[in-house]
Structure formats: structure tokens, C-alpha cells
Amino acid sequence: MKDNDPVLMEDVAEGAPRNLSRRQFLVTSAGVASGALVIGMGIPLTPARAAGTDQMAPGTNVPAFLEIRPDNRVRLLSPFNEGGQGIFTGMAQIVGEELDADPESFIVENAPAGHDYLVVFGKMRITGGSLSTRSSYDTMRRLGALGRQMLLEAAAAQLNVAVDSLTTEPGQVVHTVSGQKIAYGDLAKAALDLPVPDPKSVKLKDPKDFRWIKQPFKRLDVPDKATGKAIYAMDCKVEGMLHAAVQHAPRLGLKPGDIRNLADVQAMKGVHSVHKLDGAVAVVAERFWVAKLGADALQVDWQEPTEAEKAKIRYMPADFSTEAFARHLTEAKGDGTEAESHGNIKTAFDGPGKVISATYHSQYVHHAQLEPASTLARFNADGTLDIWLPNQAPEQFQAQIAKVAGLKPEQVNVNSPLLGGFFGRHFLYPGANPYPQAVALAKAVGRPVKVIWTREQEFLRDPLRPMAAVRFRGALDASGMPVAIEAISATEGPSEALRGHNPKKVDSNAVEGLTGKAYAIPNRRIAQIYVKNPTSLAYWRSVGHSMNDFLYEGFLDEMADAGGKDPYDLRMTLLKGNARLTNLLKAVGDLSGGWKRGPFTAPDGTRRARGVAMASPFGSEAAAIAEVSIDPAGKVVVHDVWEAIDPGSIVNPALVKLQAMSAATLGVSQVLMEEVIYKTGEPEARNYDLYPILPPDRAPRIHVRIVESGAQMGGVGEPPLPAVPAAIGNAVSHLTGKRVRSMPLDKLTLAT
């Protein structure tokens, strides 16, 4: 058996009818089959070819990215990990376009850690920030073009003709005069041994000649995901591996003291050993279920840290409650540190028109990706460490894992399997990644160990989207038009939570979505009052926008109502002269069949209303309209969401629509039902029973229109989220006549 072969018992796994064809396939096409089996394992390409590459600019060392097999299939090592967003397919389209190879012939895996893969603006590598395509589009096109050039040069040498007498057709080099053709697969070995040409020497295609970019190309990963063959970190295994389960300290910062029933747990059938770790106790066993039973049974005396220890970590106090913390945020004093200002906020509120004010709240939310965190670690005889873990930043993890393991980074082989959802969950977060546990345990037991966090342990350590209380003030002129808006957010941003707070600076991730709004309100001031959160904080899909656009767009509707304006018309007026955004707002209005706010009675007799909201996240623009009613139990029903999204320009319209539907659905989930509640220092919910996420029967129909304004390419994965909760909140406020100023709506008592 190969390491990580997902099919241990092939006969059982495959079922008889497929067995024969499968084996046949293995025999006839071994390379491809084994590639498919280990997809996501990030096995480096030929080391000799990739060696000595540190001098090359990231994204140019063709052999570190591409392998073209004798059967013409192309294996691409992607700098970005696939977690449902479709990036493996997008990368195949982009590289395939310039390589002149059908993206359908691509096998895409996540690349190992390495300098060559730092293609995010040519200097870093994360799968996040909705950065993948927009930060690497030109680089990855150029990579494909360089590969094509190398194939042309190899063909020229083989045919003994001039390079400029050759061209390509998909998958082959063509000698135009003689009509001779050579398949890429027959040239690849010679081609990839050639020096990589100067990146400036290759010319990229004219977009009008694109064959695959802009097409709604189908996802390459779908067949494996529809048949259970896709491999996630959770599924990885190596020979001789032990399993581990942990019991985390109930509060971050506590340390394991005595284990009262240690002997009993050690004596449990199948238990290998019990280990005290940093903030956790682990049980190692031959099988996971035994380890889990052992970890659950442990009776640990958890010890408070010393004051000195508390200062170094994010210590969770025993009396922390989210209810009290929300009050604390509301009561935060002062004008805060300025993040954005325009006009004169001091005099703007002295005019003759109305002044309104309100305080809005955001809640803690979980990532709640379906695949809980896990890590498999194996120390090798040569001193290296192989590690398999879900991650959005291989080089960053490599550096930290090396520190924990006492190795050099280059001794740590980071394998990044497919992500079972991420939404910001799999960055480096102190206390929230299982790799320190897996490394410590593998070291302690001298065998490979896979640590799996149960859902309960996952929710106990999942870092959260921040809470905020935002104080809004708005001034209207005599005609009811907004002339001033001030928003002061009492919160802590995820970036300052992770990298340290600078008292002179605002964490842009804390206020984005309050800042950067496009409305022409002449006087405005956005500020942050830093209030440290006891919980661990994280990036959550669309980060600050995920809460702030809900807050801002809600208050904007309040200003519209106070001024007697329709909220759609008001937005259109405030965007006058902004062709990109007025087009977008018009597009979503059209998509919804023409703006109508309601309330109105639907054909089924329900009383309904619509809300509208906009957001400018991650370089893209979004506008959403939602239609809601209230069911007899007082719960919000979201019937339809219409969303227009303008990422400037796009690669694959099908992927953009998928991401818009996905992000919109997560937005619906957040606004309707999600909230992490802490009492006495611990989260109330440890599983989906008490932290429900959107079930299918509450999912609205989602309608998407892509608008390509031609502006600079923006992000796609996160931008469609933030406008959706706001549109829903605005629709509910209008329908019920009661202003919604916090999420989730399920906790409100609503009636029409």
C-alpha cells in the first residue's frame, strides 16, 4: 500500500463492477491514476529540476509548476489551495490558455512550500483575501506562456527548424510549413530540461484570442467530490500511524494538572498512551474512536496560569460572557482613532435638518466548516518531518512547524490536502491549529500520529469573527438628504489581535465596510475604539465587511426613512456620477424584476418586503436585494436573493456564480441564525445542535448577475457576502416596522 492511498481495501471500496475497469486503468495509465489518487498531497516535482531556484522570480520556474506526461496530461502544482472556491479549475484555465493545453487535461494539486510559489503580488502566498486570481493572473498566464515557449524550443531542436517557424495547437507543437505535429507529451522531457526563458521575452495572448478564459468551464474536482474520492487532511494516512484525540482546556490559558483517572484511561482497551500538552491532554490509540473515548473520559484538574503567563497569551477569564461584553462595547467612551474622514464632521451636525443616532452590534461567529481540524505528522529517519494539515498558507505553517519541531524550515514537508471548507479557518492562529499537538505526539511516541479534533474540540478552539458595537450619527439637510455620517466602532480587529495592537493605528480589518463606502455623503468620519476581546479572533469570510456593511447599510436605511426617501432611490442619488455603481445598482434592480420595496402580498398570501444593500469588498463591487416574510412562528423567511457582482473582469463566469451563491448563502446563515454565546468563560454551543448553521429548508433561491465593468480585477470569494445580510436586515426592518440593529434575526421576536 502506498502512503495515503485512500483505498485500503480496494475490493470492498470499489464494489465488484468497477473493480476490473479500475485495475485496467491502473495498468494502462499508471501515472495518471496514481496522480489522481494522491491528488492534494503536494508531492514535489523532480527535485533536480527544481533545485537552485531561489534566484528565480516566484511564478517563473516552469518545472516547479508543470509536469507534462507522455499521455499529454498536464500536472499543475497550484500556489493556491482548493477549498470549494474552484481555484484549481481557474488556475488550469489561466495556465492552459497560454500553454495552449486544454484545461480539461489538467491534474491540479496544491504545491509544496517554496519560494517559487510566492505568487501573491510576487512576494507572498496565502489562499485568502479573495486574492488568488487577481494577484497572480498575469504571473500565472506568463508561466503558461513560458512553458509553451520551452515546448517550442524543444520542438525546434528536434525538428532542426527555427523556433519562429513553429506554432501550437492545443496540446501540440505544429510546424506550419511542413504540417508536422509533435504532442506536448513527447516534447515535455526535453522541454522542461531547458533553461526557462526570460519572462519578459514571452508575449501574452490578446484577450480576444482567448479559447478558455472567460468560458464557464466545468470544475475539475467535481467528479471526485461526487463519488467520495476526494482526499482531505482528515483522510490522510501513513503506515504505522497512531490516532490521537484531545480534551482541550475549557478556557484558553489553563494548563493540565493532575489527571484523576489517569490509570483508568491508560488501561482502556486499545489506548496506547496519555500525554499532557499545552492547554490540552491527548489520548493516543490504534484507532480514533478509542482515542476519543479516552479523551472524553479524562478527568483533568485544569490549573490557572500565573499572571506572567496570562500576559503572554490570550487568557480567557472565568467570568467572561458575551452579553456583558456587548454592554462593555456599547459603553466604550471617546471618539476613537480616525480611520477615514471627509468634510467637516464638527459643523455638519449643526444644520437645520434632522439628526439621528443609533448603536448597532455584530456578534461572534464560527467558521463551522464541515471538516474539523486535523493534522498528521511523521518524522522520517533522515530527520525531516512530513506533515499533512489543512492550511491557507504553506510557507507560514512551515516556518512555525519548524520552530515547534526544532527543525529547519526546509526539513518540514508541508502537504496541503483539499480543504473541507475554510472561510478563513485555516490560517495560523495561536491555539487553534492542531499541528503543535501532532508534532509533540509523533515525537513522543516515535510513530506517525494523526490528531483529529472532534466538533466539540473544534468549536472550543475555533477563533471567532470579532464582536463590535458601532455608534452611528447621521445628519440630514432640510430636503432629507444625508449630509453627514459618523461611525465609531468599539471593537478589536483580527489583524491586531494576531499581530499586536498599535495604539496609534486603526486595524483596517476592523473597520472595512464602514470605511470605503462609495456614497457621496459630504461629511463623514469613521473611527475605531480599540477594545480587547478575551476570545481568540480570526478572519471570517469577507472579514470586517462581513459585519460592517450590515451595520452601515442598516443605518443608511434609517437615514433614508428619516428623510422620507426610498432606500434604493437614495442610494442611486448618492452614487450619482459613479457609472460603475449606478450600473450595478440598476443591474440588481433589473435582475429582481424592478425595485419594489413593499410590503406587498405574494401570490401565496404571505406579506413580504424587499431590502437593498451594497458593498465594496476586496476590490469588487456588489449589490443585493432580498425578499422576506415572517412565518407564523415569528421567524424570518428569506425567499429570494438577487445579487449583482462586479469584479472588474473575470476568468470563469460559472465559478463566479458559484462563489456568489456560496457567499450569499453564508451571509443568510449569519444574519438569520449564527451567534457564539459565551457564559462563564465557555461557549454555550459545542456542536451544530446549539450552533445551528443554515439548513436546506431555509436557503433562499439565489440569482446572480455578473457585471464586468472592465475595472481592475477584484476578488470573488468574499465580495458577494456582505451586501446580503444587510439587504435581509433592511427588508425585515421595513416589513416589521421595527429597525433591526443586530444579528442574528432568529433571536428577535418578530411579527408583522
Place this chain on the structure above:
Amino acid sequence: MKLKINGHSVEVTSDPDTPLLWVIRDELGMTGTKFGCGLAQCGACSVMLDGKVARSCVTPLSSVGAAEVTTIEAVEADPVGQRVVEKWIAHQVPQCGYCQSGQVVAATALLKENPKPSRDDIAAAMVNLCRCGTYNRISDAMLDLAGLGTAKDGETL
């Protein structure tokens, strides 16, 4: 203990209280069936027992008895399962994919029991959670499989 799974009879040594999920994943080495919650909340662990959907994370091995277990790995061996997989691909349902083994199994179990489910039957049976928001496309694929046409009132791909 004997277990009938995917058309084979195998001897398993896990403790009888072990959830079927972990017997399938750890002892039999088939990783298509996923662990999501361990509490029958999400449905990522769905398998079929004698053709009926069951959440294997809360199904003790001892309760399986002589029932035939079918996992995602054998779904395509069944003509109904094969159709489901075809439609899942045609409608481009999966995103991260982690819940999709369970979704495909739940869909197959429904259609094996009721080849022409109504919209209500589909809603009652397709209750597994998905964090990526593939619900619209699951619905489209199911309507297609049930012969109810594809939804025209939402986004299709």
C-alpha cells in the same frame, strides 16, 4: 463480527459500541464517508443500511447486524446511485465537497425508495448540512432526477 458492506462480507474487530463511521474509516480504510459532527447533526457520515439512509456516526456497529451497508464508494455500482452522481456532476453541485458523499448517499436512498419523489418528499429527505451553500444546486439536481424539471426560478449553471 461479520459486516456486510458494499457487496462483500468482511470480518471486523472493532468494539461493538464503535460507531459504524469509524469502523468504515479506520478499520476498513474507506474515507469517502466523512466525520463532521459525531452527533447526527450534519449528515456528512450518511450511509445506507439495507438501502435506507443512516447516520453512521451514531450507529453502533452492534446495531448493524445482518443489514447490508452501502457507502459512497459503492454508490456508482447501483444504477440509481450512478444517475445521482451523473446529475451531481451535470449540475456542478459540490464546492468544498466535504458534505457531498453524504448528500449523494441521501439522494440515492430517497430515489431507491421513491423514484418519483415530490418536492415535499425531496425537502423531507435532503436535510444534510452544507457550509458552502450548494443547496440551490442540490435542489436542481434532485428536481432533475425526480423528473420535475430543472428549477427555472433561480441560478442554474
